[in-house]
Amino acid sequence: MSVFLVKRLITLAATLAGTSLVVFLVLEILPGNAAQILMGPDASPEAVQALAARLGLDQPATGRYLHWLAGLFTGDLGTSYAYSSPVSELIAERLTLTVPLAVLAMALTTVIALAAGVYAASRHNKAGDLGVMALSQAGIAIPNFWFAILLILVFSVHLRWFSAVGFPGWEEGVWPALQSLLLPAVSLAVVQSAILARITRSAVLDVLREDFVRTARAKGLSRRATLWGHVLRNAMIPVITVMGLQFAELLAGTIVVETVFNLPGLGRLIFQSIANRDLVVVRNCVMLLAAMVVIVNFVVDVLYAAIDPRVKAATL
Amino acid sequence: QRRKDTLVLAMALEPSPGLDPTGGAASSIAEVTLYSVYETLTKIHQDGSVKPLLAESWEVSPDLTTYTFRLRKGVKFHNGEPFNAHAVKFSFDRAGGEGSTNKDRRTFASITTRVIDDHTVVLLTKEIDPDFPFLLGQATAIIVEPKSAPTNATQPVGTGPFRLENWARGVSVTLVRWDGYRNAAGIPLRRATFRFIPDPAAQAAALLAGDVDVFARVTPRSVPQFKDNPRFQLLVGASRAKTILAMNNKRKPLDDVRVRRAIAAAIDRKAVIQGAAEGYGVPIGSHYVPGALGYVDTTGINPYDPAKATALLKEAGVTGLDLTITLPPTPYARQGGEVIAAMLSRVGIRAKLQNVEWAQWLSGVYGNRNYDMTIISHVEPFDLGNFAKPDYYWNYQSPKFDDLYDRIRKTQKPADRARLLGEAQRLVAQDCVHAFLYQPQWVTVANRNVKGLWKDMPIFVNDLSALSWA
Amino acid sequence: MVLLAALLSFAWTPFPPLDIDMDSRLLPPGGPHWLGTDPYGRDELSLLLLGARSSIVVGVVAVGIGLTLGALLGLLASALRGWVEEVTMRLADFGFAFPALLSAIMLTAVFGPGMVIAMVAIGLYNVPTFARVTRASANAVWSRDFVLAARACGKGRLAITLEHVLPNVASVLVVQATIRFAIAILAEAALAFLGLGTQPPQPSWGRMLSEAQTLMGQAWWLALFPGLAIAVTVLGLNLLGDGLRDLLDPRLARDR
Amino acid sequence: MPLLDVSDLSITLRTQRGPARAVRDVSFTLDRGETAGLVGESGSGKTLTALALLGLLPEGAQVTGSIRLEGEELVGASEDRLCDLRGNRIAMVFQEPMTALNPVHPVGRQVAEPLRAHKGLDAAAARKEVIALLDRVGIAEAARRVDQYPHQFSGGQRQRITIAMALACGPDLLVADEPTTALDVMVQQQILGLVRELVRERGMALLLVSHNLGVIADNAARTMVMYGGSVVESGPTRDVFARPRMPYTLGLVAARPRLTTQQLDRLPTIAGTVPDLADLPAGCPFAGRCRYTVDACFVTSPPPEIVGPSHVARCIRLDAVQADLQGAPA
Amino acid sequence: MSAPLLQVERLVREYTLPREKLFTPPGLVRALDGVDLRINAGRSLGIVGESGSGKSTLARLVMALDRPTSGRVLFDGRDLHAMPSGDLRQARRDFQMVFQDPYGSLDPRQTVARIVDEPLAALTDATRDARRERVAAAIESVGLRRADMDKYPHEFSGGQRQRIAIARAIVTRPRLVVADEPVSALDVSVQAQMLNLMSDLQQAFGVTYLLISHDLSVVQHLCDDVAVLWRGRIVEQGPPSTLFASPRHPYTQALVAAAL
C-alpha cells in the first residue's frame, strides 16, 4: 500500500475518533431526559424513574462512552429508547431510504451539472451559455424546501403523478420506491446541480485555456474529441472536490427534504430523536453521517490521485 | 383505486416507545391500538358514555369502593390464550406493580383485584372515583395476556378485532382484521394503515393527493383548504382539553392576583382562538370544559378589557413589566404565543417568547418550574385535582381549594358533586390561577365516503371496528 | 437593495409590523396591504422589510464568524506550514463532517432554538471553507518571490502575513464572502423551516416561508413574497460576487 | 508552386480596448526542405502568425488574406478539413514543454493520437509506431516509458515528446514556435540538432519561431523580423544579421550580448518600450522609438523596399540609416 | 589582499524527497555538494550552470533565507547562519537580492514607494521623510521617475518592474547584491538596458554582485569572475575571458560550445 493511502487512512481514523468524542460530549449536556419525555407530564414520578433505570440513564458518562465505543466495533449500538428496538436495526432500516435518496440526488446532480456545465462552457458567451447560467443562478437562489413544496403541489396534488408523501418501502417493489424518491431527489438536486454546473463550466473553461488543449487541436482532433478526450478529465479535479463537499450538504439537506416529503430517513430520525432525547439513536446517527462525510472526502482524495497522476506524487 | 375494505389513517406522531399503552404515555399508542388491538373491560363512546366491552356488566357498591365485573365468555387473545379473570388480575396488578411504567400506575396501585371465578372479578379501590368505569375504558387499563405481555411493545397481543401486521418504523403501522375475533364478520375493514406525518404541510398534501383517507386532529391551520372541497368531510368535535396560559403563581409579580387578572383581561380569547386554532375552539373561563359534569360558564369572571388591565397593573404598582412566555413546539402554543404577546404589548407588558422543545419544556417548566408563563393544553379529562397538588408546576396553593377538592372527592351524589365542581371552577377563575383560553375542538378531515367516524373525542382513540366505506 | 429595505425598516413600515389584527387575517395582496396579510392580520410588506434585517444580521454574523476564524486558521496554516498546517487542515476536514444543519440541530437541542444559535452554527460551518480557501490562496502568495524579498529584509512570518499575504488573499475572501452570505441566508431559511431559526415574533424570511407552507393552498402570497425576497437577494449577492471577481481579477485589473 | 504561400495575412483580435490588428499584411512563401526563421520581440505577433497557419487562432480573431498549402486555401476552410490537415500535413511544436502535454494521460497515448486520428492505426500498431518515434527523438528506453505520465519527464524530454507528436504523421510543414526557449542551452542544442536532422531527412518545410537570434542564425536560411505585427525586414539570414537595414533590426542585432565580442562597457539598447497593439500608431509601428523618426513615419505604413538580393525592409528612412552606418562603421 | 566580502565554505544543502514506499527511507537530493566561493568587495562573481544545478539554492543560502545542511556562509568574516537573529537582521542591510521574475517579485497590492521602502523600513530606523527621500533617490538612480512612486506594479512593463526590483535591492546601499537570473525573463533589448543599469550602479555605488544566470554572455558582460556549477559542485572558476576561451571541464566545454 502506498504511503499516500496509509497517511490518509490514519487521518481518517483520527477524524472519526474525534467526531465520536465531540458527538458524545455535545449530547451529554443536553437538558432533559428520554424517560420524562416518553412518559409525558402526567406520568407519576415513580414510573419515570423506573423507566430511566431501565434505559440505563443513571449510569456514569465515561462508562457509557466507552461502552458505546466498544459497541461501535462490535456492531452492538444499543437500544433506542423511543422505539425499544436495536439502534443498528433502526439505522439499517433508515439507510435503505437515505442512501438511495442521497445517491439518486447526487447522480441527478452530477448528470445535470456536468451536462449543463460542459454545454455552457462549449458555447462560451453564446446564448446557450447565458441561458444555462441564468437557470443556474435561479437554481442557487431557491430554498430547497420551498421548491420541494412546490413540486408536491404541482406533481402530487394537482397532477397526481406521484404520491405526495411517504415511502412504500422496497418490499413493494423497486419502481414504486424509486418513484417516491424521485421528487425528493429532484428538490435536493436542483440547488446542488446549479452550483456544480457553475463549477463545471468554469473548470472546463479553465482547462480549455490550457496549452495542451491547443496541442491536442494541433494534432487534428476535433473540438468534440478534444473536449471528451482531454478537457473533461482535467476539469474533473475541481469538480470532484466540490462534489465531495456537496455530498455532505446533501446528506444534511435530507433532514429538510425528508421532513417535507415525510420520508422515514436517517435525517428525520436524527431530528426526532433529538427532540425525544433518544440519545442512543442520535449519537449513532450523527456518527454515521459524519463518518459518511469523512469517508466520502477520503474517497475524493483517492479519486484525485486516480485522476491526476501528479497528485499522488505531490502528496506522498 | 384502493380496495373498499382498506383504509389509510394519518396521525402526526408515531407511537413511542412501542405499541404497548402501558409502557408509555403517548396518546398515539392508544390511537393506534385501543379497541382495535387491545380491549378494555369497558368502552368509552364518543358521547362520553361508558358501555360494556370485555365486561358484560358490572355492579358498584353504594360506597363506590367495590366493583364487580362479569366478564364476556369465549373471548381469546390473538395468540390463542383464553381471556379470563386471571388475565384481568394480571393486567391490573402489573399496571400498579413495582417497576411499572404505566402512566396511571398510582391509580392502579390503589386497586386490589380479586378473582371470584373465571369470569368474575372484584375490584376494590381505596380512592373514591365516580368515574372509575371511565378510567377502565382508557388505554392504560387494557387487558393483556400474561405470557406475551413483556413483548407487547413490538408484538402486541390483545383481544381486539385487529392484529398487527407490520410496523415500518417511522412510516406506518398496518393492522389487519383478526379472523379469530368473536364478531369478525361484523368488522367492515380488512386492513387499516396508520401513517405518521408530523409536518403540517405534508399532512395537507397527503390528504389532498389522496394518499390518506382519514386524519383526526388535523392542525387547524390546514383546515380551511378542505372546507370547500367536495372530496372531503369535516368533523368538528368537542374535546376535554383545556388550553391555558399557565402562570407561575409564585413568581413575582405573578404572585399578585391583580397582575394575573390584568394579564387575563388583556387577552381577547376570540382572537387567540382565531390565531392559534383558526377559530376551532370554545372560550373557557376556568379549568373545565363545557359538556362536562357540573360545568359553569365562568368566562365573565375575567373578561377581555384592556382598560381594566391597565388599571389593574397600575393598582398593583407594576410598570414596564417584562415577562417570558415559554412555548412548547406545538403549533397552538407557538401561534397563540404570537397573538398573546401582541395583545399583552398593548397594555404595556413586554412578553418575550421563548420557544423550547418538549424535552426542555418538561425539564425546565414542568420539572424545575423555571418559567413565567407558558401556553399548554391539558388533555386529561378530569384534572381539577392538579390545583390541589402543592408541588405541581403551577405553584398554586390555596387551602380553600384543597378543602373544596377534598369534599368533591368524597361526594358521591352527582348533583352535589356538580355543585361543588361549579364552586371549584369559580374559585380557580376568581383566583385567576391562569389565563384560561379555550377548549380546543378536534377537527377530523376525511374522505367524504368514510363512514363511522367519531365527531367528539372524549379520549384519543380510533374506533376502527365502526369504520367503513360508503 | 436588501440593505436598503433593512434600513428602511428602521424608519418606516407601512403598518406596525408586529401588531396583530384578527379582523384582517389572510387578506390577499391589494388595497392598503400591498402584499396582503398573514394569519395574524399583520402586514406582509412590513414583515418583509423587518425580515430583511434578520436575514442581513444572520448573513453578516455567520459570514463574520466563518471569515475571521477561517481566515485566521488558513493564514496560520500557510504561515507555519509543517504539522500546524496538517493539523489545521485535518481540523477543517473534521469541521466538514458536521454540516450546518446538523450542528445547528445539535446546538439548538442544547441551547434552545434561536437566531443566535442558527448564526453560530452556520458560521462554524463556514470556518473550514474559509480556512481552506485562505490557505490555498495564501500558499500561492507565500511561493511568490516578493515574499522571499520581504524575508530578505528580515521580516518575520507575522509581518509578512499581515503586509503581503492578507492583502493578496483579501479579494478572494471578499468574493467567497458574498457567496457564503447568500448560502447563509438560505441555510437560515432551512433552519427556520425546521423551527430552529429565528424565533417569533421576530420575522425572518426563512421563518415567514416556513410558516407559509401550511397555508400554501390558501394564501399563496405568503409563500411567494419571502421566497422571491430570498431568491432576489441570493441572486443579487451572486451577481455581486461575480462582479467583484471580475473587478478583482488580475487579468482584468492588471496587464498580466 | 511553393508548399506554403502566405499573402497579406492580417489578424484582428478583439480586446478589452477594442479591436487590435495584431498581425498586419504578412506575406511569405516556404518550400519543401526549407527553413524560415521568424524573430521579433515578445508580443510582436510571431505566435499568432504561426497559429493562423493551423487555423487555431483564439476565439474572436478575424483573419484576412490568404494561406495556401499547395494551392489549397486554408483561410475560411471548414473545420473538418482543417482537422484533417492538422497533425497530418501541418504540425506544430509549442513553446512551453511543461504545459503542452496533458498531465493526466500517459505520454504514449498522447503521441499516438494523431496516428489514430489520421492514419487509422489500431492501438497496438500505434503503440509500436509511438515507441519508434520516441526512440527517434532520443527518449531512452522508449518502450518502458510510453506509459509514464508527463510529470515523470524532464523539460527537455517533454519537448522531445511534443516533437515526436508533431512528427508522428510525417507532416509536410512543421511550425516550431519557440521550441527551445524554456530549455537550458545544452538541451536546446540537442533539440535543434534533432529538428535540423529531421528537416534534412524528410524534406519538411520548417517555420522556426524564436526571439533568440542565435537560434535563428544557426538554423534558418531566411529570416523575417517582426515588429508590432508587421514583418519589418526579411531576407537571407546572413544578410539580415550582417547588414540589417531597418532601424529596429539594427537595434535588435546590436543589443544582443555575445560571447565572441569583446567585453564592452555598455550594450547598445533600444529606447522606449514595445507599443500596445490596441493603439498602434497609423504609420510605422517603430516610429517614436526610432531615432530616425520623421513626421512622415507616423502617417503611413512604410512599403517594402528591396535592399538587396531577396532582402526587403519596411522603412522610409533607409537612406538616412544607410548614411549613418557608412559614416560610423561598427 | 583584503579579506573577502563573501566567503562560502563547503556548503552542502540536502532536500528530503517524499517517501515512495512506507518502509523505505526517504530519498535525499544533494542540491549543493560542498561549494566553496569567495568574492572580494567591489568585484562581481557570476554563477553559471544548467537548470537544476543548484544555483537558486546557493542564492537562498547566501541570503540566509534557508539553512544549509552543513558548511558556512561568511559575510564580512561573520557566519550568517550562526548569528543571533537580531544581528542577522542588522547584517541584512548589507546584502539584498534581485529575483528572476519581474512579475512575481513585486507585491501587486503595494505602491512602488512602499515596495522600495520595505527594506528601509525593516532594516533601518530612518524617519519616514528621510526614507521617502532615499526611496526617491533609489528610484531615480534606476532610471524611473519620481512620479512613478505612487503607481502600482501592474502599471509598468517587465523591464521597468525589474528596475523597481533593483531599486528595492539597492535602497539600503548594500555591499552585496545577489541577482538570481535577473534578466532571463526579459526581451533582448530590455535585457541590454538592465545589464547597462547594473554596471552603472556598480560604478556609482561600488556594489558587489553575485550574478546567477544560465546565459554565459550575460555573465561575461557583467562579471569579473565566473564559477561553473554542475550538479551542486563548482567545477571550474576563473575570469570569463580565459574561462570561455579555453574551458577545461567537459561540462564547461559543452556549455561554451552550445552558446557560441
Ligand SMILES: Nc1ncnc2c1ncn2[C@@H]1O[C@H](COP(=O)(O)OP(=O)(O)OP(=O)(O)O)[C@@H](O)[C@H]1O
Ligand atoms: N487570445 C488573445 N487575446 C487578445 N490578445 C492576444 C491573444 N493572444 C495574443 N494576443 C496579443 O497579440 C499580440 C501578439 O501575440 P503573440 O503571441 O503572437 O506574440 P509573440 O510574438 O509570439 O510573443 P512571445 O515572444 O511573447 O511569444 C500580443 O500583444 C498579445 O498580447
Ligand SMILES: Nc1ncnc2c1ncn2[C@@H]1O[C@H](COP(=O)(O)OP(=O)(O)OP(=O)(O)O)[C@@H](O)[C@H]1O
Ligand atoms: N524545496 C525543494 N525540495 C526538494 N528539492 C528541491 C527543492 N528546491 C530545489 N530542489 C532541487 O534541488 C536542485 C537544485 O535546485 P535549484 O533551484 O537550486 O536549481 P537552479 O540551478 O536554480 O535551476 P534553474 O536554472 O532551473 O532555476 C534541483 O534538483 C531541485 O529539484
Ligand SMILES: [Mg+2]
Ligand atoms: Mg509566442
Ligand SMILES: [Mg+2]
Ligand atoms: Mg533557479
